[in-house]
Amino acid sequence: xxxxxxxxWRIPAARYWGILxxxxxVVGLGGLAALYLEHGGHWVTGMxxxxxxxxxxxxxxxxxLAASGAINVASIGTxxxxxxxxxxxxxxxxxxxxxxxxxxxxxxxxxxxxxxxxVAMTHYNFRSIFAWNIYLYTGFxxxxxxxxxSMADRMGAPFKHxxxxxxxxxxxxxxxxxxxxxxFLVARQAFDTAFLAPMFVIMSFAYGxxxxxxxxxxxxxxxxxxxxxxxxxxxxxxxxxxxxxxxxFTLVYYLTKLYGAKNYDLVGWVLLRGGIYSFTAWVGWVLLxxxxxxxxxxxxxxxxxxxxxxxxxxxxxxxxFAALYVILIGSQVYPLQIFPGHTVVASGVVDGLRxxxxxxxxxxxxxxxxxxxxxxxxxxxxxxxxxLQFLPESLADPEESAPVGPGALKRxxxxxxxxx
Amino acid sequence: xxHPPEGIDQGxxxxxxxxxxxxxxxxxxxxxLHAAALPSGASAGAQGTGPVTDSVRWGLLIDTSKCVEGxxxxxxxxxxxxxxxxxxxxxxQSARAWADQKAVWVRKVKLADDLTGRVTNLPLMCQxxxxxxxxxxxxxxxxFKRADGIVLVDRHxxxxxxxxxxxxxxxxxxxxxxxxxDQLSRVPRGKGCVESCNLCVSRRDHGAPSTACADACAEAGxxxxxxxxxxxxxxxxxxxxxxLPNRQLREDLALNTGVRYAGV
Ligand code: SF4
Ligand code: SF4
Numbered sequence: 001x002x003x004x005x006x007x008x009w010r011i012p013a014a015r016y017w018g019i020l021x022x023x024x025x026v027v028g029l030g031g032l033a034a035l036y037l038e039h040g041g042h043w044v045t046g047m048x049x050x051x052x053x054x055x056x057x058x059x060x061x062x063x064x065l066a067a068s069g070a071i072n073v074a075s076i077g078t079x080x081x082x083x084x085x086x087x088x089x090x091x092x093x094x095x096x097x098x099x100x101x102x103x104x105x106x107x108x109x110x111x112x113x114x115x116x117x118x119v120a121m122t123h124y125n126f127r128s129i130f131a132w133n134i135y136l137y138t139g140f141x142x143x144x145x146x147x148x149x150s151m152a153d154r155m156g157a158p159f160k161h162x163x164x165x166x167x168x169x170x171x172x173x174x175x176x177x178x179x180x181x182x183x184f185l186v187a188r189q190a191f192d193t194a195f196l197a198p199m200f201v202i203m204s205f206a207y208g209x210x211x212x213x214x215x216x217x218x219x220x221x222x223x224x225x226x227x228x229x230x231x232x233x234x235x236x237x238x239x240x241x242x243x244x245x246x247x248x249f250t251l252v253y254y255l256t257k258l259y260g261a262k263n264y265d266l267v268g269w270v271l272l273r274g275g276i277y278s279f280t281a282w283v284g285w286v287l288l289x290x291x292x293x294x295x296x297x298x299x300x301x302x303x304x305x306x307x308x309x310x311x312x313x314x315x316x317x318x319x320x321f322a323a324l325y326v327i328l329i330g331s332q333v334y335p336l337q338i339f340p341g342h343t344v345v346a347s348g349v350v351d352g353l354r355x356x357x358x359x360x361x362x363x364x365x366x367x368x369x370x371x372x373x374x375x376x377x378x379x380x381x382x383x384x385x386x387x388l389q390f391l392p393e394s395l396a397d398p399e400e401s402a403p404v405g406p407g408a409l410k411r412x413x414x415x416x417x418x419x420x
Numbered sequence: 421x422x423h424p425p426e427g428i429d430q431g432x433x434x435x436x437x438x439x440x441x442x443x444x445x446x447x448x449x450x451x452x453l454h455a456a457a458l459p460s461g462a463s464a465g466a467q468g469t470g471p472v473t474d475s476v477r478w479g480l481l482i483d484t485s486k487c488v489e490g491x492x493x494x495x496x497x498x499x500x501x502x503x504x505x506x507x508x509x510x511x512x513q514s515a516r517a518w519a520d521q522k523a524v525w526v527r528k529v530k531l532a533d534d535l536t537g538r539v540t541n542l543p544l545m546c547q548x549x550x551x552x553x554x555x556x557x558x559x560x561x562x563x564f565k566r567a568d569g570i571v572l573v574d575r576h577x578x579x580x581x582x583x584x585x586x587x588x589x590x591x592x593x594x595x596x597x598x599x600x601x602d603q604l605s606r607v608p609r610g611k612g613c614v615e616s617c618n619l620c621v622s623r624r625d626h627g628a629p630s631t632a633c634a635d636a637c638a639e640a641g642x643x644x645x646x647x648x649x650x651x652x653x654x655x656x657x658x659x660x661x662x663x664l665p666n667r668q669l670r671e672d673l674a675l676n677t678g679v680r681y682a683g684v
Contacts, residue, residue: 041611043510043597048520052582052595112580112595112612120579123560130559130583186673187553187589336591338544338669339531339684345539346530359520 004087006152006389009382011222016386023379030372033365034109042112045366050358051332056110058324059370062207063103063377064137064178065200065320068171069208071096071144073235074151075171078164084231087392088216093148094384095212095377096171097141102377104137106370129180136174143167152389175201182327189266190331195256199249203320206242210316213239215378217310219385220395228397229304236309240297243316247290250323262340269357270330277330280322289319333358477569477678478619479548479650480634481657481666484683486644487541489530494543494645497636498526501620503604510598523594523609525617526633531684540684543633543645545617546571546592547669548678554584554593563614569650569678570619580612589670592616619647619678650678 009016037044047054073092077085108114124131147163150156156163179200185191213235220227254271257263272278293312295302302308334357335344385391499505504525509518526545532538552571554563562578565571573584585593593616596609603609606622620631634645648657666682668675 040510041598042595043513043517043521045597047595047597048517049524049585049594050520050591052585112582112614113578116577116579119560119577123562123577125555125558125561127555128557128559128583130557130581134559181583184557185553185587187587187670332586336589338590339529341534342531342540342684343534344529345532347527347544359516 005393006090006391007393008387008389009219009223009385009391015222016382019382020379023375023382026375027372027379029368030370030375033368033372034114036365037110037369038114044363046359046361046363047366048358048360051329051360053328053332054360055325055329055362055366056106056369056373058321058328059373060103060106060110061178061328062320062324063099063106063373065175065204066207066211067096067099067103067204068140068175068178069204069206070099070212071147071167071171072205072208073212074147075164075168078151078160079168084234087395088212089151090148090390091216091219091385092212093144093151094390095215095381096208097144097148098377098380098384099208099211100137100141101380102373102375105376106373109369129177129184133174133177133181136170136177140167140170140174143170171204172201175204178204182331187336188331189263189337190257190270190327190334193253193256195249195253196327199246199253202242202245202249203323206239206246206316207320209235209239209242210313210320213313214310214317215381216395217306219391223391225391226394226396228395230397231395232306232309233304236297236303236312239313239316240294243290243294243297243319246323247286247294250285250290262337266334269334270326274330274334274357277326277333281326281330284322285319285326288315289322290316293319329360333360472567472625474567474569475651477550477650478624479569479648479657479678479680480545480619480631481646481660481664481680481682482542483644483646483660483664484540484542484681486642487543488640488642488644489539489541491541491640491642492528493636493640493642494633495526495528497632498545498617501632502607502618503602503609506602506604507598508601513598521595521597523596523615525592525594525615542681542684544590544592544669545633545679546588546619547590547675548617548619550676550678552675553587553589553673557583557587559583566621568624570621570624571616572618572621573614573616575608575610575613575615578613580614582614584614588616589673589675 045054070092073085074089074096076082077087077089108117111117113119120134124134126132143163144167146156146159147167150160150163176197179197180194182191183194183196216235217227217232219225254267257267270277270281274281293315296308296312296315297303299308338344496505502525504523507522509515509522513521526543529542529544531540531542533540548565548569548571550565550569552563552565555565555571558564559581560577560579562574562576563571563584564574580595582595585591585595593614595614596611599611600609607618609615620628623631629647631645631647634647637643637645646657646660648655650657650661652658661680664682666680667684668677668680669684
């Protein structure tokens with residue numbers, strides 16, 4: 001295999017600072033939103049005693065899932081020995097850490113008492129999956145940094161494979177635990193299934209790869225570094241497989257719910273009668289977030305056009321937000337079933353216990369906090385590729401490979417992509 | 421003033437005197453405050469002032485047939501007892517948002533049976549589960565269950581993650597969304613923490629016989645709420661539970677709740 005040369009991002013300084021400036025502005029707005037929220041309390045959000053986790057959690061969970069998905073590209077290279085993926089390993093690691101930090105920052109700043117972070121790190125209830133997650137998240141960051149070292153340093157090279165395997169196993173555990181945060185909530189009808197754990201794993205594959213592809217294409221394009229057609233076809237085909245798998249898991253998730261007759265009402269509500277939640281589920285999650293990108297990815301013409309591939313990735317990300325909005329918030333808005341066989345006529349106060357569903361309108365500071373977390377992840381990535389050697393000089397296809405044609409596309413079809 | 425007898429080490433005496441003085445200065449205010457905190461009628465020697473043990477399990481029985489539509493005696497009494505009536509709507513918050521965000525420890529719920537249309541009224545509060553999901557999920561251990569079965573939140577270790585609120589099957593918990601201006605010293609509260617019905621824990625610890633809601637309900641003449649020790653077969657609550665068909669809410673979750681309902 002030819003030698004891979006990594007080089008810092010050498011875009012013109014003005015453009016680099018411009019990008020950083022825009023991101024820093026978003027980070028700043030997110031910071032202000034966090035301060036505002038902290039100063040006055042959560043009453044400035046749309047959250048209530050019924051909907052306790054709002055839009056910041058949608059952003060945070062999305063970023064955490066994407067983080068563990070972003071490391072997959074490195075894993076495919078080192079763990080599954082796909083040489084074509086090796087040059088992208090460093091960027092994959094950097095992005096994973098950056099996304100996780102962005103997500104965790106949102107989570108922490110949305111706490112009622114973020115000033116008690118130290119308490120959270122010194123008091124552990126080991127029966128809580130949340131407490132495990134604190135270890136899983138920090139462990140992941142440490143592991144990926146070690147992984148990056150093993151990829152970048154000659155001395156680390158012998159550890160590359162074992163650390164890579166460990167990182168891969170760890171990211172599976174991490175996403176399983178993230179899914180279990182919801183899956184273990186027996187009280188809530190929409191959760192209460194271990195199925196959410198594998199579903200979150202597969203979601204992480206798709207969202208992480210979509211973000212990775214966008215970042216890769218953007219940073220290479222800015223610096224005029226080539227990405228081979230063959231490689232891009234492989235990556236987008238892989239994305240297609242993951243997106244299709246999310247669709248399959250979504251289907252099975254709702255079918256699992258429907259298996260219990262007591263959940264007919266819940267599923268009927270989410271899919272048909274839930275107003276904005278049904279709309280988000282069908283239009284955001286299924287149509288725009290799944291079917292349209294799949295159509296683009298497998299389309300014989302559009303699937304080869306880079307602009308359309310970018311569009312497909314962006315739609316997958318949009319679909320991810322839609323999916324998490326429905327899963328996280330819709331499930332809280334739907335009333336708890338405390339009195340089966342009864343209708344709650346009144347509940348003293350207007351809240352999720354009344355006959356209908358609870359209200360939730362995300363407020364501006366919540367959205368800003370979430371966007372701030374995304375921007376933090378992108379700032380880390382941008383600075384990383386600028387000052388350190390994360391990006392390969394070239395991702396052009398090897399000379400000896402066949403020119404891209406209908407045959408080439410066929411060779412890198414679903415089977416190969418699935419095998420990674 | 422007499423002169424000290426000879427042979428006594430004046431230096432040591434002075435030292436001891438200072439030691440006693442300092443100890444008194446440090447300990448006495450605590451004792452005085454403790455005494456001041458006792459509700460009238462409860463003495464330091466009263467039952468319940470010892471260490472909390474599992475020889476008791478506190479609980480409530482709610483006889484829905486006696487719970488009257490439109491009556492809010494228990495809710496108001498709880499609000500007064502725990503200072504929830506001191507909450508104020510933050511300037512600029514809509515009435516709707518306030519209704520969704522203010523802390524509520526007991527809700528008056530009105531139900532209609534889907535089949536028969538029969539209407540039931542009941543107060544709904546923390547059920548003081550024996551196997552509380554809120555305690556299971558709390559990452560810092562701030563949600564905890566006392567030996568006597570009361571489920572509480574430690575305000576010093578709660579980080580306000582609200583995971584317990586996600587886990588509670590009864591939507592019994594409230595998050596303090598706004599800055600607190602007034603509160604009672606016996607029920608410390610603070611922005612960013614979670615709270616819920618504490619079975620009038622300060623009354624428990626001072627040996628008072630009942631809860632604010634049960635007292636208020638009786639005062640209003642309804643007697644729909646019985647408080648007592650579920651482990652004592654002679655207690656009023658145990659006797660009533662024996663005679664009255666009753667159940668736990670969400671029995672399917674097998675939480676063995678400390679609050680039981682008759683007539684739902
Ligand atoms: S009712 Fe809810 S808050 Fe109370 S102990 Fe059970 S789970 Fe915890
Ligand atoms: S909000 Fe407080 S009591 Fe509830 S789970 Fe979090 S730390 Fe525990």
